[in-house]
Amino acid sequence: xxxxMHRDLERILIPAAAIESxxxxxxxxIALDLERVIGGDGTEDDHxxxxxxxxxxxxxxxxxxxxxxxxxxxxxxxxGVSSYPGKSMETKGVSIRHELPNILSGKHVLxxxxxxxxxxxxxxxxxxxxxxxxxxxxxxxxxxxxxKSTLPVRPDYVGFDIPDEFVVGYGLDYDGYYRNFPExxxxxxxxx
Ligand code: IMP
Ligand code: MG
Numbered sequence: 792x793x794x795x796m797h798r799d800l801e802r803i804l805i806p807a808a809a810i811e812s813x814x815x816x817x818x819x820x821i822a823l824d825l826e827r828v829i830g831g832d833g834t835e836d837d838h839x840x841x842x843x844x845x846x847x848x849x850x851x852x853x854x855x856x857x858x859x860x861x862x863x864x865x866x867x868x869x870x871g872v873s874s875y876p877g878k879s880m881e882t883k884g885v886s887i888r889h890e891l892p893n894i895l896s897g898k899h900v901l902x903x904x905x906x907x908x909x910x911x912x913x914x915x916x917x918x919x920x921x922x923x924x925x926x927x928x929x930x931x932x933x934x935x936x937x938x939k940s941t942l943p944v945r946p947d948y949v950g951f952d953i954p955d956e957f958v959v960g961y962g963l964d965y966d967g968y969y970r971n972f973p974e975x976x977x978x979x980x981x982x983x
Contacts, residue, residue, distance in 0.1 A: 796972055799982035804958055805951060805975040813950050814853070814933075818860020821901070821931065821948055825863055828899050828927060839926045841865040842898045846872050846916055847889060849905035852962035852970065853933045853950075857903065868892060870919070872912055878966045878983070885915045895923040905962050907932045907949075910940030917944070934958070934975070957983075 829841050843861075845854040847869055858867070871889025900920055904913055913930060920928055931948035936955050953975075959965050960972035965983065969976075 793972065796969060799969070799979055800959070800972070801977040801979045803974045803976050804953060804956070805961075807961075807973045810933075810950075810961055810975065811856075814856045815860055817931070817948055817950055818857055821857075822861050822863060824929075825861070825899065825901065829863065840898050842895060842900050842925075843867050844870055844891065844895075844900055844902045844916070844920065846870055846902065846904040846912060848970070849962050849964065850903050850933075853905055854903050857931075868894070870916055872916065874912055885911050887915075887919075891916075891919055891923075893923060895920055895925045897924070897926050899927045900925040900929070902928070902930045904930075904932045906934040906936070906958070907944065907946055908936050908939055910942040910944040913944045913946065914942045933961070934963075 825841055829839060841863055843854070843858060843865055845851065845867065868891060869889060870891040871887065872885055873888050874885050902913070902916055902920065907913055917928060917930060930946045932946045933950040935946065935949045935952050937952050939955060956977050957965070958975050958977055959969035960975045962970050963975065964970045965978055
């Protein structure tokens with residue numbers, strides 16, 4: 792069934808079962824932390840609302856799985872960011888494609904992205920959020936390429952540290968493709 796895509800993939804770096812179990816653990820850890828932060832049932836007259844901010848499009852699949860592991864009262868507010876126009880595999884600056892609404896003041900915010908590479912995406916998005924004066928701000932990425940970022944961005948939650956290779960699947964794309972592949976894989980050089 793996945794043959795058309797498998798032809799382009801080099802090797803599976805993280806199988807679906809490993810992703811699933813890590814997402815379950817991350818969910819448990821984040822739920823515990825956030826429950827403490829929002830207190831009570833998380834309503835406004837309590838200690839503040841919880842807002843999850845997924846960075847689209849790459850975090851789509853991860854967020855769908857992760858939020859179902861967070862048994863807390865929360866809202867989703869999307870921000871759309873593009874860092875690889877077309878077929879490039881290098882970060883070419885960050886452009887906002889879908890703006891964040893100006894409603895995060897006083898809220899407890901958790902930003903979620905698929906991968907931390909140069910750190911520019913998370914840096915830009917966390918600046919935009921800090922400008923709105925949230926009550927607290929946490930960041931979570933599924934993947935991190937250690938040592939690649941020169942910026943002072945330190946995610947609070949990291950799913951996996953991976954080698955410095957270009958990966959696709961589970962939301963991550965090359966030229967918009969492979970996001971629906973259920974595992975995280977490297978691409979064959981000839982598919983790039
Ligand atoms: P950064 O801004 O360099 O940290 O890169 C983060 C963004 O670049 C992520 O949101 C991804 O969309 C994209 N990205 C970085 N590395 C990869 C990769 O290996 N595969 C697919 N997308 C990537
Ligand atoms: Mg992305």
